[in-house]
Amino acid sequence: MKICDRIISSICLVLLTFLLVTRILPAAQSQTPNIYISSNEIAQGNPPETLLNQGRILYEAGRFTAAASVWQQAAQGYEQQQDSIGQAWSFSYLSLAQQALGKWQEATTAIAESRQLLESSPPEPAILAQVLNIQGHLQSSTGQTESAIQSWQQAEAAYRNADDKQGIWGSQINQSQALRRLGLYHRAETILNSLEKELQAQSDSSFKVQGLQSLGIALKNTGKLAQSQTVLEQSLAIAKRLGSAEIANKLNPPLDTSSILFSLGNAAREARNLTKALEYYQLATKITNSQQIELKTQLNLLRLYLQLEQPEQAIALIPLVESHLSKLPPSRASINATVNFAESLERLETSIKEQQISSNSYISLAERILTNAVNEAKTLKDIRAQALVLTQLGKLLAPQQPKKALTVTNNALLLAQQIDAPEIVARAAWQLGKLYRQQGDIQQAITAYELTFDTLQTLRTDLASINAETQFSFTESIEPIYRQLVSLLLTSTKTKKPANRFNQVSQVNLRKARQVIEALQLAELDNFFHEACLKTQSVQLDEIDSDAAIIYPIILPDRLEVILSIPGQPLSNYTTHLAQAEVESVLQLMRQSLNPAYAQAERLKLYQQAYNWLIEPAASQLENSGIKTLVFVLDGSLRNVPMSALYDGKQYLLEKYSTVISPGLQLLQPQNLANSNLIAIAAGLSEANQGFQALPGVEQELAKINTQIEAKILLNQNFTQPNLQNTFDENPFSILHLATHGKFSSNAEETFVLAWNGKINARDFDTLIRSRETNQANPIELLVLSACQTAKGDPRAILGLAGLAVRSGASSTLGTLWAVRDRSTTKLMTEFYQHLGQPGVTRAEALRRAQLSLIEGEYNHPVYWAAFVLVGNWS
Known part of the structure; x- marks a missing residue:
């Protein structure tokens, strides 16, 4: 099961929780959930309607085992009343709780019972929609993505019959996320773009506010940070206007905008605008009426202070977070928050030691709250929560109590494997590997790391898969696993050093590395x-x-x-x-x-x-x-x-x-370039535009290319994204040559090439040339970017070149590592295409010969020729 499936499922779970209220008794919708429901209040004699509502309250509080038990009782009550519709509702909710607990077989059985009951008694559209929504969530969580899409499409249709806009929007977001997992990005974006247009057309209401916020969160999770921020800001602005009107008319209290501010803070932090994220989080804590939002925001603030290397501010926040946590009843949410807090405490301890700040030890506090959390998870019978806490506890104990840490982490791994929670398996196995390595047991360490690696391979982890509330970053949480495993695999087993620098490493280990x-x-x-x-x-x-x-x-x-x-x-x-x-x-x-x-x-x-x-x-x-x-x-x-x-x-x-x-x-596409029939689309900007300076050599560069191979030229005002798309669709070609400003960055949103009418983002390339994917007779074999440069101050900026190269769909890409000179570039490109058209000359050799022509002439300094690199297929 993929980690992106897990994360998307958690998004769906939020939407499902949001949609759950549509069937609950109206009187309960306006009440603050009472998460202190006692066992006496969940007596067997309670009416099933009451049990159904109490289960919802327990579920929203993160008490999933209790919610499952209550919904089981509700199903029995409805069965006694011979109310098959109520029984179907209960089983669908029971499936939802079992999913949260990782009990996939039980969840499958429950949703099957629900569907069977509905088939015997045709339900109202709203009821059918809810069941289909939960079924889609289950299918998504168990890797049945295509089936999940079908369920959510059916749910959307049922919500339309029920005239439930919130349900429609939620189903559309779910479909979009699932389509992305299948690689159908164009269809996924079409749904979100359509949803945005529909939301914008709605009159201002609390429903529109919530819809825009959900859309903004979905956009953030797909990496569209600028669009996410715009949508979330719109949601915030509407909420403020509605709130002002309600105050003026002395109606309901104004909408609580803190959750939107929290979402804006998350988007800003992911966009690396840490100062703005800080402002959003601080404002959210000031205005919120929700303990949940306040705690989540404080936890994110704590992490942000550590990221900004402001330990004093972090220290000042500790008592507030600790106080909030101590007041929460046991639940999945409180346990997740505890793990989050403990991880920050551990990092704070490291930070204050590095900066030699006098302070109390926070490791003992972290150990105490984690130990309490383990007991809470056992009380809740929540195996997933228990595995998560034990993994974090093992990590905390590792430096001072390695033997105890080993036992604790082993227990965590066994629990995670028991409930098929691969993301926790990966963390626990990694922790075991570090412990074995610390003890000098290299073979056991390799075994543990290989389990971690193999699990990550099935998960295809990415930044979108890392929950912003519980992880720091890809470079700290995921990337080290790969490097540490390579280090172990390449550790020579021979005690005697070889005479040369070559190592005595087995072929098995070398292949694995x-x-x-x-x-x-x-x-x-x-x-x-x-x-x-x-x-x-x-x-x-x-x-x-x-x-x-x-x-x-x-x-x-x-x-x-x-x-x-x-x-x-x-x-x-x-x-x-x-x-x-x-x-x-x-x-x-x-x-x-x-x-x-x-x-x-x-x-x-x-x-x-x-x-x-x-x-x-x-x-x-x-x-x-x-x-x-x-x-x-x-x-x-x-x-x-x-x-x-x-x-x-x-x-x-x-x-x-x-x-x-x-x-x-x-990632290599091993086809050879058809040198005998090279046709190019060559587009560029020679004039200053959109704040970018002129590139006077571009016009000559494109003209000279046209003397070497057949080319369709788009220059300056003719080089727009629509014109480029039309040219793609109307002309066969194998080479796309872009002579224009551009930038490679480690951030996909900041990686672009410049057209006359705006920037073409790295993500736009697959959409821009999508029509080529179905025309296998004329694949794009070479993408040339002759005037781009890397982002200054970004050590990982070249990742943007690789990203743009693979996203374009071209089998190889010729780009530059830094801004190049006009005249030398024109000469190099002319030489490149001259050699490329010769029989038997590969792309790599054509580039080499072109670079050698500069070395042998007036442009012999590497600044002129070494910037050009070929990425991908070289044949």
Whole structure:
């Protein structure tokens, strides 16, 4: 079961809870839920209508076991009354509670009972819609995404018959999320865009406020942060207007806007606008009347203070959070909040030690509240909550009490496996792996890490899958798993050091390490797009190019590891024992040294040092194997420096090999370029536009391309997104060449290329060229971006180039690592297309020859030619 399924299911669960009130007795809708329901109040003699309502209250309070028990009693009561409709309602709610508890078989049985009862007695549309909605949630949670979509489509139709707009909107959001999981992004976005238009057309009401807020949250979870913020701000503005009118007319108290402010804070934090997030959270805590919103906001504020390195503010917030938690009755929500709080306390302890701030120890407080939470979870008979708390407790105990931590974490893992909770399995197994590694038991550590890795592979974790309320970030919560597993796999089992830098690592471990590195590349791209949008396939290097070698470097805290793959030969591995900070420092200097004012001798020295890390140990092996192309699957900051400019003391790497950047073979489309019939769409901006300066060389660049290959030119005002789309649809082509401003960023929303009428976002590329996907006779084989640059101050910005490359659907992309000069770019592109059209010349070789033409002329400094990199297929 995928983690995105789990997260989307939790979103659906919120919507379902929201929709539950439509069938509950009207008098109960305006009441504040009484979460202190005692066992006496849930007596067997209570009418089933009362039990149904009490179950709802318990469910909303997170007391799922109690809610299930009450709804079971309600079903029995309705059966005695021979009320099949009421019985069907009870079974559907019972399924909902069983789903929350991870009891999938019981949930399936309950919803089947509900559907069977409804079939015998045709129900009202609202009743049928509710049951179908819950059925869709169950199907989504158990990986039956197509069936879930069908259920939600049927639920939407039933809600329309019932004239229930909230139900319609909720069903549409559910469908959109499920379609995204199937990779049907265009259909998913069409639904959300249609929903937004419908909501905008509605007159202002509390329903519209809630609908816009739900839409804004859905947009945030799909990574559309700017659109999410706009929609949430609209929701807030309408709520304020309605509130002012109600005050003026002395009607109901004004709408509580704190939940919208909370959602805005989450969107701002995910967009890395931490100052704005802080403002939203602080305002939400000031105006809220909801204990739940106040606690959730305070927990997010606490995390934000830690992220902003403001431990004093975090310390001041601790008593308030602790007080709120102590007043909550046992529930899933209170236990989740406790885990959240304990994790922040642990991080706060680390922060105050690093900054040498005098304060109380917060580890003992974290241990105490987690121990209490374990007991609460047992009382609630909530296995999932118990597994989650034990995992966090094991993590907390690990530094000082490793043996106890091992026992606690093992228990957590067993519980998580018992209820099929893979996201908790992954966390618990990772914790076990760290504990075994700490004890020096490498084999047990590898076994635990492999369980973590295998679980993550089934989950396809991304940023959208990480709950903003309970996790810090992908780089802290997910990425380290991959690196730590690689480190363990590449730990030599031989006590005697080899005579050279090659390690004594088994082929089994090398193959697994290579798989993990490739998976990390994919996870980063999933993270970038906030969705597991990329299709993978198993490709063997020998099937692509017997003259190409793949180099997998990975930066670890204590060393730089390299795996080398040469066709027809065993994998090999060599190591540079150098701390990560030193590696990063050299890489940063390498990038800076590309400034023409930098001393050439110093630049060459830096690039020779990197050559010694990555190439020198295998230089003779590469030469003896007749290798012509080096394919780099780069890691971290290595992506920011040009591999073609590595220097062996006599010549650049480019002078001996073609060089290619790959996000991994699993994303490679291994078709060859049809050199004999190259047709391009070439679009660009030479004039200043939208605050971007003119690119006077673009007009000449496009004209010269047209002399080398057949090209349809779109220049300046003709280069608009609609014109580009129409040109795509009306003309066969294999190359898309864009000579325009653009930026690569680690944030998908900030990765774009500029058209005359606006920015084409990275996410827009698959929609823009979607019509090409069905025309396999003319696939886009090459995307060229000749004037883009990376975002300044963003060390992971090159991820944007890889993301845009794979999202475009082109088998390869030619882009630039930094802003390039007009005249040298025109010359390089002219040479590139001239060589590309020659029989037997690969894309990589065409680029190499074009770059060599600059080296041999007036543009011999790497700043002119080394910026150009080929990403993806090189043949």
